[in-house]
Amino acid sequence: MATTGTSAAHAQNSPGRLTVNSIMGSEGRYWLLIAPAVLLMLGFYFYPLARVLWMSFTFPTPGLGNYEDLIDNASVHRTLITTARIGVITTGLTLIFAYLISYVLVHAKPKVERIMFLGVLIPLWISALVRGFSWFILLRREGTINDVLIGTGIIDTPLDLIWNELGVVIGMVHYMLPLGVLPIYANMRNIDTRCVAAARGLGASRGVAFRKVFLPLSMPGVIGAGILVFIYSLGFYVTPALLGGGKTLMIAEYIQLQIMDLVNWGRGAMLATTLLVTILLLLGVMSRIIDLRGLFGGK
Amino acid sequence: MNTTNRDLLVTNLEKSFGDFRAINSISLTIRAGEFLTILGPSGSGKTTFLNLVAGFLDCDGGTMTLGDRDITHLPPETRDFGMVFQGYALFPHLSVFDNVAFPLKVRKWSSDKIARHVEEALDLVQLGNLRDRMPKQLSGGQQQRVALARAMVFRPNLLLLDEPLSALDKKLRAEMQEELKRLHRKVGLTFIYITHDQDEALSMSDRVVVMRNGVIVQEGRPDELYKTPRTSFVAGFLGRSNFLRGDVISREGEELTIRNGDITLRQHAGAATLEPGNTVLIALRPEAVSLIEGDVQADNVIEATVSDSNYFGSNFSITAKTDHFGTFELTKPAAQLSHDLAAGSRIRLGWSASAGVIVEDDE
The missing domain is CATH 1.10.3720.10 (MetI-like)
Structure with a gap:
C-alpha cells in the first residue's frame, strides 16, 4: 500500500517522465539489480528445460505415447x-x-x-x-x-x-x-x-x-x-x-x-x-x- | 511423619574441574521443610553445588545422604528431586499439560491419576486455564509457573531452584518471590534456592548459606547474617558496609579501644577474641551511622566532608569522605534529615560501640 502511494505521488510530481520508480514502485531498482541473473536463468535454464519436458509429449509423435x-x-x-x-x-x-x-x-x-x-x-x-x-x-x-x-x-x-x-x-x-x-x-x-x-x-x-x-x-x-x-x-x-x-x-x-x-x-x-x-x-x-x-x- | 529422617546431609563434598576446585569440602545439613538459600557471586560454586545435589555432576569426594539413604552416586532420575532451571528448560515440543505430566508419565502413573495431579499442580500455580498452550506462547512469568508445577507435581523429596527469577523484570520478580514463599508454606517441601541476589536471600529464606570460592563462608538466619557477618566479604555482599581498620590498644571486658592514627574508637568485641596489639577490621552498616548535631554524645565521633547525597523517597543515601577511614556511606530516613547536605559541607558522624561488628578480613 505504502509503495503504490509513494510511486503515485512521484508520478504526479514529474509528469510525463517514466522513471524506474513510476513503473515498478520504489523497490523496482532492486529488481533491476537481479534482472541479469533472472534473464540468464530464463534463457539458459528454464527454456531448454521446458523444451525437454515438451519433447516428452511431442517426440517422436505428439501424444502421451x-x-x-x-x-x-x-x-x-x-x-x-x-x-x-x-x-x-x-x-x-x-x-x-x-x-x-x-x-x-x-x-x-x-x-x-x-x-x-x-x-x-x-x-x-x-x-x-x-x-x-x-x-x-x-x-x-x-x-x-x-x-x-x-x-x-x-x-x-x-x-x-x-x-x-x-x-x-x-x-x-x-x-x-x-x-x-x-x-x-x-x-x-x-x-x-x-x-x-x-x-x-x-x-x-x-x-x-x-x-x-x-x-x-x-x-x-x-x-x-x-x-x-x-x-x-x-x-x-x-x-x-x-x-x-x-x-x-x-x-x-x-x-x-x-x-x-x-x-x-x-x-x-x-x-x-x-x-x-x-x-x-x-x-x-x-x-x-x-x-x-x-x-x-x-x- | 518423621521429618528429621528426611534431612539432606552433605558431608565433605568435593568437586574439581581440572585444576580448579569448584567445591572444596562442603558440609551442610538441609533440614526437611526449610527454605534454604545458597547465596554467592558468580563463580562461587553455588551452581556446581546444586548440580552435585541434583546428580547432574558426580562428586569427587564426600557423601550425601537423604534420611538413611545414601544418594552420593545415584543418577539424577532416582533421587526424586524437583528442579527449576535458570531459563526454565520447559520442553518446547510439549504443551503445558504434557510438560507438567512428564515426570508422572515416566513414573508410569495411570492416565486419570496423572490428569488429576496435573490439574492440581496447575491450579496451585494458578495456570489451570492455560493447560493446552505451548511454552513459547507463554510469558516469562507463566513459563516460570509451569516449571514450578512440573518440578513439584510428583511430590519430590526436595525442590532445587537455580536462580529461577533472574530472567524476570523487577515487578514480576517481586510477585514471584511472594508466590514462591506462598508455595513453600502451602506444600511444606524443602526448598534449596540458588541466587546471587542478596535481597532475594534476605527476604525469602529461613536460612542462608553464603558461598565463595567453593567454600561456605557463613550460614545462618537472614537477620543473623545481616547483623553479625563473620567476614568482610559477607558484610559487603549481604547488604552494604563501611569498613574501619585499626589497632587494638586496650581491652576492658567486652570493650575494646582501637586506634587509627590520632582517632580512638570504642568497639564491642562481640565473639572475637582479641588482645591489645591485634589489627582489627570493623564493619559498620550505613543505617547504624548517625549525624551528630550540637553537643549530642556518641561512643564514636569522626568528621567528614559530604561528597554526594542521593534521595530515594523514603530515605537519603549520603556518601562522605572521612579523614581517616576513606569513603563512608550512610542512610537516613528522609523525615529525620534537617542538615544542609550539599556536597562539600562538613558533618560529624557518630555511632555506638555496639553498632559495628568485628569481622575477619577475607577480601
Missing part, C-alpha cells in the same frame, strides 16, 4: 523400482549414520568437534568422481578389502562388493553423509541441553530422556535431511554409473542411456519429466505435513 512406457515397459519399471529402492535404502542408512555422527559431534569437546567436523566437510569438497574411483580401489574383487579378508583367511573367494546394488549404496551413502549431517547437526546444536538434564531430573532415565525429549526435538533436522538426501539420491548419476557397473540402473543413468546411446529423446524426456514431477509432488506433500521454510532456514 512416451508415458505409456510407465505402465507397460518392463525395463522402465525395473529402473523406477531400482531407483526408488536405492533411494529409500540410501536415505535410511544415511540418516542413521548422520544422526550418530551429529550426536557425537554436538556432545564432543569443542576441539575434537572441530576436527571431526572437518572430517565431515572434506569429502564434500572432493568430486563425486574421485570418491567413486576411491571406492573402486577399496571394493573391487582384487581391492584392498577383499585382499585383507582373503589374506587373513576370513574368506576364500572375493566378495562382490562392487558393480552391484551394494556398491552403489555404499558409494551413495558415503556421498550423501555430509548432506545428511549438516541439517541434523545444525538442528541438534539448537536443542537446549538443559531440557535433557531437566528430563533426567524429573525422573527419566538416560534412554527415556533421549526418546521423549532429545529425539522429538531433533526430528525437524532429521526430516529436513531425509528430504534433501532422498531427492538428491533419486536423480544421482555419477556414483551409480561408476559403482553399478551397468547392471544396477538408476533413472539418471537410464535417461543418459536413452538419449546418448539409443537416441530415444522421447523416452529420456518422459523419464526426466517423471523425475521432476515426482520430486515436486514429494516436496508438495511434505510441505503440507511440515514447515519446509523453517527446515531450510527460511525464517
Whole structure:
C-alpha cells in the first residue's frame, strides 16, 4: 500500500517522465539489480528445460505415447523400482549414520568437534568422481578389502562388493553423509541441553530422556535431511554409473542411456519429466505435513 | 511423619574441574521443610553445588545422604528431586499439560491419576486455564509457573531452584518471590534456592548459606547474617558496609579501644577474641551511622566532608569522605534529615560501640 502511494505521488510530481520508480514502485531498482541473473536463468535454464519436458509429449509423435512406457515397459519399471529402492535404502542408512555422527559431534569437546567436523566437510569438497574411483580401489574383487579378508583367511573367494546394488549404496551413502549431517547437526546444536538434564531430573532415565525429549526435538533436522538426501539420491548419476557397473540402473543413468546411446529423446524426456514431477509432488506433500521454510532456514 | 529422617546431609563434598576446585569440602545439613538459600557471586560454586545435589555432576569426594539413604552416586532420575532451571528448560515440543505430566508419565502413573495431579499442580500455580498452550506462547512469568508445577507435581523429596527469577523484570520478580514463599508454606517441601541476589536471600529464606570460592563462608538466619557477618566479604555482599581498620590498644571486658592514627574508637568485641596489639577490621552498616548535631554524645565521633547525597523517597543515601577511614556511606530516613547536605559541607558522624561488628578480613 505504502509503495503504490509513494510511486503515485512521484508520478504526479514529474509528469510525463517514466522513471524506474513510476513503473515498478520504489523497490523496482532492486529488481533491476537481479534482472541479469533472472534473464540468464530464463534463457539458459528454464527454456531448454521446458523444451525437454515438451519433447516428452511431442517426440517422436505428439501424444502421451512416451508415458505409456510407465505402465507397460518392463525395463522402465525395473529402473523406477531400482531407483526408488536405492533411494529409500540410501536415505535410511544415511540418516542413521548422520544422526550418530551429529550426536557425537554436538556432545564432543569443542576441539575434537572441530576436527571431526572437518572430517565431515572434506569429502564434500572432493568430486563425486574421485570418491567413486576411491571406492573402486577399496571394493573391487582384487581391492584392498577383499585382499585383507582373503589374506587373513576370513574368506576364500572375493566378495562382490562392487558393480552391484551394494556398491552403489555404499558409494551413495558415503556421498550423501555430509548432506545428511549438516541439517541434523545444525538442528541438534539448537536443542537446549538443559531440557535433557531437566528430563533426567524429573525422573527419566538416560534412554527415556533421549526418546521423549532429545529425539522429538531433533526430528525437524532429521526430516529436513531425509528430504534433501532422498531427492538428491533419486536423480544421482555419477556414483551409480561408476559403482553399478551397468547392471544396477538408476533413472539418471537410464535417461543418459536413452538419449546418448539409443537416441530415444522421447523416452529420456518422459523419464526426466517423471523425475521432476515426482520430486515436486514429494516436496508438495511434505510441505503440507511440515514447515519446509523453517527446515531450510527460511525464517 | 518423621521429618528429621528426611534431612539432606552433605558431608565433605568435593568437586574439581581440572585444576580448579569448584567445591572444596562442603558440609551442610538441609533440614526437611526449610527454605534454604545458597547465596554467592558468580563463580562461587553455588551452581556446581546444586548440580552435585541434583546428580547432574558426580562428586569427587564426600557423601550425601537423604534420611538413611545414601544418594552420593545415584543418577539424577532416582533421587526424586524437583528442579527449576535458570531459563526454565520447559520442553518446547510439549504443551503445558504434557510438560507438567512428564515426570508422572515416566513414573508410569495411570492416565486419570496423572490428569488429576496435573490439574492440581496447575491450579496451585494458578495456570489451570492455560493447560493446552505451548511454552513459547507463554510469558516469562507463566513459563516460570509451569516449571514450578512440573518440578513439584510428583511430590519430590526436595525442590532445587537455580536462580529461577533472574530472567524476570523487577515487578514480576517481586510477585514471584511472594508466590514462591506462598508455595513453600502451602506444600511444606524443602526448598534449596540458588541466587546471587542478596535481597532475594534476605527476604525469602529461613536460612542462608553464603558461598565463595567453593567454600561456605557463613550460614545462618537472614537477620543473623545481616547483623553479625563473620567476614568482610559477607558484610559487603549481604547488604552494604563501611569498613574501619585499626589497632587494638586496650581491652576492658567486652570493650575494646582501637586506634587509627590520632582517632580512638570504642568497639564491642562481640565473639572475637582479641588482645591489645591485634589489627582489627570493623564493619559498620550505613543505617547504624548517625549525624551528630550540637553537643549530642556518641561512643564514636569522626568528621567528614559530604561528597554526594542521593534521595530515594523514603530515605537519603549520603556518601562522605572521612579523614581517616576513606569513603563512608550512610542512610537516613528522609523525615529525620534537617542538615544542609550539599556536597562539600562538613558533618560529624557518630555511632555506638555496639553498632559495628568485628569481622575477619577475607577480601
